[in-house]
Amino acid sequence: MALKVVVLGGTKGIGRALARRLAARGDRLHLLGRDLAELATCAADLQARMPSGGQVTWSACDLEQPQAFGAAVAEADGALAGFDTVIITAGLFATQPKLEADLAFTQRLLTVNFANTVLFCEHLRGYLLARGGGTLCVFSSVAGDRGRKPVVLYGASKAGLSAYLEGLDHKFRASGLKTICVKPGFVRTGMTEGLPEPPFAADPDQVAAAVVGAIDKGTPVIYAPPIWALVMIVIRNLPRFVMRKIGF
Amino acid sequence: MVPGYQVRSEDLEAITGDVPLTRGLGRAYGDAALPAAGDLRIAGSALADRVLRFDPQSGVMTAEAGLSLDELYRAFLPRGWFTPVTPGTRFVTLGGMVAADVHGKNHHVDGCFGRHVTSLRLRVADGRIVTCSRSEHPDLFFATIGGMGLTGHILEVTVQLAHVPTPWIYQEMARVPNIDAFMDALKGAAANWPMTMGWIDCLSSGGSMGRGVLFRGRWARPDEAPRAFPALRPPIPVPFMMPNGLIGRHTVRAFNAVYYRLPHPNRKVIHPKGFFYPLDVVGDWHRGYGSRGFTQYQCVLPASGGHPAVRRFLDVVTRGGNASFLCVIKDCGPEGEGILSFPKPGTSIALDLAMRDDTQQLVDQMNDCVIAEGGRIYLAKDALTRPEHFRAMETRLDRFLEIRRTWDPDGRIRSAQSVRLFGW
Numbered sequence: 001m002a003l004k005v006v007v008l009g010g011t012k013g014i015g016r017a018l019a020r021r022l023a024a025r026g027d028r029l030h031l032l033g034r035d036l037a038e039l040a041t042c043a044a045d046l047q048a049r050m051p052s053g054g055q056v057t058w059s060a061c062d063l064e065q066p067q068a069f070g071a072a073v074a075e076a077d078g079a080l081a082g083f084d085t086v087i088i089t090a091g092l093f094a095t096q097p098k099l100e101a102d103l104a105f106t107q108r109l110l111t112v113n114f115a116n117t118v119l120f121c122e123h124l125r126g127y128l129l130a131r132g133g134g135t136l137c138v139f140s141s142v143a144g145d146r147g148r149k150p151v152v153l154y155g156a157s158k159a160g161l162s163a164y165l166e167g168l169d170h171k172f173r174a175s176g177l178k179t180i181c182v183k184p185g186f187v188r189t190g191m192t193e194g195l196p197e198p199p200f201a202a203d204p205d206q207v208a209a210a211v212v213g214a215i216d217k218g219t220p221v222i223y224a225p226p227i228w229a230l231v232m233i234v235i236r237n238l239p240r241f242v243m244r245k246i247g248f
Numbered sequence: 249m250v251p252g253y254q255v256r257s258e259d260l261e262a263i264t265g266d267v268p269l270t271r272g273l274g275r276a277y278g279d280a281a282l283p284a285a286g287d288l289r290i291a292g293s294a295l296a297d298r299v300l301r302f303d304p305q306s307g308v309m310t311a312e313a314g315l316s317l318d319e320l321y322r323a324f325l326p327r328g329w330f331t332p333v334t335p336g337t338r339f340v341t342l343g344g345m346v347a348a349d350v351h352g353k354n355h356h357v358d359g360c361f362g363r364h365v366t367s368l369r370l371r372v373a374d375g376r377i378v379t380c381s382r383s384e385h386p387d388l389f390f391a392t393i394g395g396m397g398l399t400g401h402i403l404e405v406t407v408q409l410a411h412v413p414t415p416w417i418y419q420e421m422a423r424v425p426n427i428d429a430f431m432d433a434l435k436g437a438a439a440n441w442p443m444t445m446g447w448i449d450c451l452s453s454g455g456s457m458g459r460g461v462l463f464r465g466r467w468a469r470p471d472e473a474p475r476a477f478p479a480l481r482p483p484i485p486v487p488f489m490m491p492n493g494l495i496g497r498h499t500v501r502a503f504n505a506v507y508y509r510l511p512h513p514n515r516k517v518i519h520p521k522g523f524f525y526p527l528d529v530v531g532d533w534h535r536g537y538g539s540r541g542f543t544q545y546q547c548v549l550p551a552s553g554g555h556p557a558v559r560r561f562l563d564v565v566t567r568g569g570n571a572s573f574l575c576v577i578k579d580c581g582p583e584g585e586g587i588l589s590f591p592k593p594g595t596s597i598a599l600d601l602a603m604r605d606d607t608q609q610l611v612d613q614m615n616d617c618v619i620a621e622g623g624r625i626y627l628a629k630d631a632l633t634r635p636e637h638f639r640a641m642e643t644r645l646d647r648f649l650e651i652r653r654t655w656d657p658d659g660r661i662r663s664a665q666s667v668r669l670f671g672w
Contacts, residue, residue: 011258024323044300048309189295
């Protein structure tokens with residue numbers, strides 16, 4: 001059966017690739033984002049890719065405006081006549097040196113990636129639970145798996161998010177709410193543009209394909225590309241004296 | 249190695265304001281998508297890949313210039329629409345297809361990609377955004393088709409897609425003993441088949457010079473094609489750089505001998521990717537050539553020279569001894585509308601050339617031959633042609649440069665290739 005999906009962050013990067021994969025197989029989509037013109041253009045792109053010319057709807061939602069979350073979620077729910085899946089790929093990123101030099105942006109990043117993303121999930125969780133469950137798929141990061149030198153601040157925001165998503169899954173899986181925590185490694189998107197490319201770099205569509213599989217199966221944690229699961233097992237188990245020495 | 253880097257963004261307008269060049273997926277074999285010396289930063293269009301409008305009745309599509317043919321294939325072929333013209337790889341962008349005015353196996357019937365383009369949106373050198381078509385700024389439109397991205401940054405492309413009866417291809421193959429038979433076979437097939445091309449063994453000489461395999465095909469009819477959509481298979485990886493010289497005279501000779509004698513299935517319905525994109529089956533196949541890499545060379549020899557012209561050219565190639573793994577021969581139809589569009593009526597020959605110390609010399613010799621025959625080369629595949637050679641084979645160059653100068657009097661938009669061939 002076709003899903004009814006709300007996507008926050010579907011205009012760019014992995015969210016764009018993911019929305020395309022869902023549109024191509026006929027799922028219903030409602031896009032949330034900051035820029036209405038961008039949303040309209042992305043909706044047209046998705047509509048052109050839908051097999052039977054379905055409608056893609058959109059409305060405004062800004063992760064920096066938590067007071068508007070309630071209205072945004074209600075509007076999305078109305079447009080889809082009751083969503084069953086929510087995907088959140090939106091978030092902020094900057095390199096560690098940039099964040100250290102710009103504490104105002106650091107505050108925004110920590111707020112958006114952790115506090116406001118959690119609040120947004122809290123707003124929509126009730127909708128899904130009230131109708132017997134659904135899927136909540138949120139993009140965290142491998143950066144949240146261990147405190148590391150190049151991602152001290154960004155990683156901390158994602159570590160908090162990963163912990164929240166795990167707790168949510170433990171608490172509500174039995175009630176039908178499947179929480180999926182996506183941990184991408186380095187993906188070639190606008191977010192990582194200009195950064196030196198590490199090994200195992202992936203294209204957005206590779207990650208999107210894996211995430212669609214995880215949504216269908218209800219996988220609680222997914223690393224993409226999958227090799228990052230192994231890499232992070234190693235990193236999580238490195239002793240502190242090694243972590244202090246290496247730059248990774 | 250060429251110093252420089254590309255900036256990519258979903259917002260192509262935002263990143264093309266102050267750069268000399270935009271590149272797509274970088275599949276040009278030469279220096280067409282590389283920055284000129286001293287230009288470090290250029291724009292990359294690949295993330296700007298949205299379909300902006302598609303009319304399922306007429307098949308007219310407008311998309312951002314970074315939309316790749318791979319995406320177009322996946323989004324539209326299942327619904328019976330496909331690009332009217334496809335080059336030999338899916339990893340090209342619409343902008344790149346316009347800039348090189350790409351051609352394919354159906355050139356003798358459908359011409360180049362540009363013939364099917366109805367309008368373009370460009371950021372020209374002074375920063376303005378201009379829409380051009382056959383009726384609006386036609387000089388800019390025709391200079392941009394085949395203009396190697398030198399008239400402005402291509403932002404959006406409107407193209408008439410082609411309706412196909414099924415997503416499968418009906419193909420026939422035939423072994424051909426020599427170049428004379430090959431040219432007759434291509435000519436014969438062109439009359440009845442919308443798609444034709446030939447693979448030739450460039451190491452064979454004498455009586456069997458130009459032996460090879462002829463491919464002819466068409467979209468399969470619903471009554472002969474499988475009902476399912478052709479499966480999307482992941483590419484076979486080449487995980488690391490192979491040693492230099494792995495693809496050399498002996499390995500290529502062995503491959504060619506085996507490939508020529510393979511019992512080719514005479515006729516069958518096949519996967520469109522196998523037909524259009526045989527090399528895309530191997531991901532990163534360029535690594536097979538090792539760290540020195542390779543380039544390509546493609547020329548068209550006018551029909552007036554007939555078989556002898558092609559034989560004279562192949563003579564230069566076989567004497568050169570720079571083993572070509574891939575040699576493709578195709579008869580071209582009428583010249584495209586783009587001012588610098590490559591094909592013209594005659595025979596096109598494309599070669600892979602491993603980069604070696606003598607590659608420049610071979611390219612010079614081939615260019616001498618092409619000039620003598622009245623032919624020309626394909627800029628998307630050129631890395632080594634000398635400016636005086638290009639000028640001698642390209643009578644349309646002055647007109648192109650004049651239009652380029654009108655829209656870009658300060659010479660802001662340029663590539664390594666334009667500086668090499670035109671001086672700016």
